[in-house]
Amino acid sequence: MRQMIRRAAVSASVAAAVMVTVLAPSALRAEEAGGYQTAVKVTPLLKTTTTTSGAAIRYPSFDDPEVTAVLVEIPAGGETGWHIHPVPAYAYVIDGAIEVEMRGGAKRRFSAGEALAEMVDTEHNGRNPGPGPVTILMFATGEKGRPFSQKAE
Structure with missing residues (x-):
């Protein structure tokens, strides 16, 4: 037994x-x-607690939230111009590369296949240093009627 x-x-x-x-x-x-x-x-493409500028990610509260998805295409040698994102935005570089410069000269480069959390309320300029176009898929989490990108003053 x-x-x-x-x-x-x-x-x-x-x-x-x-x-x-x-x-x-x-x-x-x-x-x-x-x-x-x-x-x-x-x-997994991105898992981060900070934006590209190193600031902590914060989720604002809006009465009328809105998600925007855009395809950004910058020709060779082209630039976005100095601008800010007043709301959180996330991007994925589909093709090419982009060099992002902040006021003061700090730069970061993102190439095809890389994802990033855009900097919020920080002036920056995106420049395509490559011989061909750069294509970026961007999602912004903002408020209805409020632009996800504004020209820097």
Whole structure:
């Protein structure tokens, strides 16, 4: 009888180990994929707590929130001009590269495949240093009727 109980306990332990070995990785994959089906591939592009200027990300509260998505295309050698984003915005460089300069001369470069959290209320200019156009997909989380970008004064 003892031997039967011992075999059952060993079998249960082996079964538990197999379940952990098989199920744990799929649970991790599901968590990484945000709960999507296993055939769905999720590639993290950006996870940050700061904007490109180093400021902490803050989410403003608006009475009439609005999300805007735009495609920004800058020709070779072109510039955005000095501007600010009064609301949080996020961008993904689809093609080419952009060099972002802040007042005071600090610069950051972002190339195709990179994502960024735009700086808020900080004057900056985007310049395309490349031989071809730069294409950027940008999402802004703002307020209805309020522009997501304004010319710097």
